[in-house]
Amino acid sequence: MTAPSMATAKVRRAEVQRERILAAAKQCFIERGFHAASMANIAEAAGMSPGLIYRYVENKSAVVLAIIEEQLEKVRADIAALDSDCDLPERTIARVNQWRDADPGIMNPALFLEMSAEGTRDASIGAAIRVSDRQTRAEVIAWMCRPKATGGLGLDREAAVARALLMQCIIEGLAVRTVREPDLDRNEVERVVRLFFDCLLAPTR
């Protein structure tokens, strides 16, 4: 157990600053959008001068891309935690509620929509999204195919492929709803989620 060296402390501080900037940027992007949020806004939200930001990030595009990667990563992490013990409907309902409560620990749905649209215009964003989405779905499929004994759903591949895509659509559709009608009745949403999973997970026809 050596005391942290000077160099380590510095690197740590740089990381902290970078996190501070990214957190501020995320907030600004949520509040104003990628284009409307200015570096000055971000600097103010991060409690630092505009010039200082450039010590920790290359430029605004890099900030946008970092936030997008972070969002994609959050989705992937959420998927990676799937196992047969989890109650899919409850879990989904919990996520929707977290979206509504603007839980900063998970993907932000407004950001999700904006970055999806931006991906049609910025090649690097589009590529990042496609890579991540494909990987995410592959993991869902793998999980669905795994036998129940090892924490999966025990579906055959064809059924899994379709169900994974369908599940992705529903969840993303719920994200859209959350953004567009944030005051939607929670019970109604819960009922819909349950209806969906009842049908999705019913014995294959």
Place this chain on the structure above:
Amino acid sequence: MTAPSMATAKVRRAEVQRERILAAAKQCFIERGFHAASMANIAEAAGMSPGLIYRYVENKSAVVLAIIEEQLEKVRADIAALDSDCDLPERTIARVNQWRDADPGIMNPALFLEMSAEGTRDASIGAAIRVSDRQTRAEVIAWMCRPKATGGLGLDREAAVARALLMQCIIEGLAVRTVREPDLDRNEVERVVRLFFDCLLAPTR
């Protein structure tokens, strides 16, 4: 049948000009996004001078709002055309294909996502979206409740409410997919749509 007066002709011309501007704006917004598209871009796409635009629209926000209203209206019109003869899965598949082919006659999915996000920031956009979505869903519910004899689905109200919302989620989820993975296999998408509607429209449990 009076001949159109001078005044009418003028009004008509103004409408034509406005349409030209809005069509150009929509194209620019799709290509660059609401904020990145400039009034100069729009003017050029419309084949007119930047100054002239301001004779027909108040300012850029008004253009954005008009495009958003137009998109909302396209969705409502699509819903209003529902009847019991229509094959819901086929119809949905057709829409997804139109999205992928960038059919200008229907809602544009990238614009749909961008305006949804923008609705969380701009109160007038948010309000317009909520009003429209609520009305749209009400119409779907009404259609589902109507007896089959009069072109409906003959569901009871509770079942209809849940199914309308679920259907909305799936369709919007498909829009998200179209935007994020434009190269997704069409057959796979079709299969998913059919799987979904089989389940949605199965005899109520």
Place this chain on the structure above:
Amino acid sequence: MTAPSMATAKVRRAEVQRERILAAAKQCFIERGFHAASMANIAEAAGMSPGLIYRYVENKSAVVLAIIEEQLEKVRADIAALDSDCDLPERTIARVNQWRDADPGIMNPALFLEMSAEGTRDASIGAAIRVSDRQTRAEVIAWMCRPKATGGLGLDREAAVARALLMQCIIEGLAVRTVREPDLDRNEVERVVRLFFDCLLAPTR
């Protein structure tokens, strides 16, 4: 004799504006240097707003390059006017005096030095300079080789090559002197110029 069309008038105006900007830029570059002169300085000197400049020029680099090309062109034009009737020493003395009086019609010696230095750093500037200098010297050599009957000096090629380069050195050396010691005694300068040309044009040894 048709009246100038609207389009022609517009193009003309654009040219006039561009000239206005370039004249202002040249003045600013002389007074402050390429890097220290700001676009705002240039805009003010040109009597216009900063934004307007970008209607007529691509960016600051383009302005710098345009001014440099203009300076190079002035040198070439001066050389092209050489003929056997001209009294080389008198002509050179006249140029030096024009430099000292900051005659805007000819190459500016401070700009000449600054752009020469900048050419070692900016590839496009360096290339433009080398091309121009080579062409200029080739023309001097051609003139020196032409028989006196046709307005040349009637030197053989080898003698001409060396004398052209030497003449270029002296003239550029005088430019350096003008910049570094603007208060140098004019008579002394004249004497030096005459001494040089006496020796340069003396019958080949």
Place this chain on the structure above:
Amino acid sequence: MTAPSMATAKVRRAEVQRERILAAAKQCFIERGFHAASMANIAEAAGMSPGLIYRYVENKSAVVLAIIEEQLEKVRADIAALDSDCDLPERTIARVNQWRDADPGIMNPALFLEMSAEGTRDASIGAAIRVSDRQTRAEVIAWMCRPKATGGLGLDREAAVARALLMQCIIEGLAVRTVREPDLDRNEVERVVRLFFDCLLAPTR
């Protein structure tokens, strides 16, 4: 012989640091120019932190001025070494070759041009240059006037004055050429230098 005191050691160290900074600055100024080179560039080249630089120099202008003084001094030192034994043409050719090879021990020609131009803008630079140039030329004149027996050229004053100025012009003209056409044929340059000195040092007419 007292051992160097603590204080002397400190002063010595300060001088060493200052030299390190100036060497780095010179390199940066050559590579980027006075204005484009940043204090951060210089700090990095000197292998120290930006903050530390300010312990040894007042500010950036002071660094520029110091480099300029150093360049002027190099020229003066070169001139002071003149004596009748030296072969003026060979010596000049050697200098040109050193310029081309970017020998850091002598005046840098690109810097020479840039500082000459800067002297027209910054009064303290202009003054330093004029003082130095005048002194340098006075030394050349003195050398040319000294009898050959004591290491001079034995010219009369009037002839020396003109020849000193002419020689300065030629040498500075060669510096300009070196900067503008670094790929000029060395043999051609040598021939020109010899041609010039043949003529300059020919028996006075």
Place this chain on the structure above:
DNA sequence: CATGAATGAGACTTCATTCAT
């Protein structure tokens, strides 16, 4: 009715300089 030149605010980014550690 139509043009497009013009403005000026504001966006992104860099950099000389200072100062807490």
Place this chain on the structure above:
DNA sequence: CATGAATGAAGTCTCATTCAT
């Protein structure tokens, strides 16, 4: 003595909007 994080002014460039023609 030394570091490098931090500031804030200033620079380049864009763009919504206006207005003389």
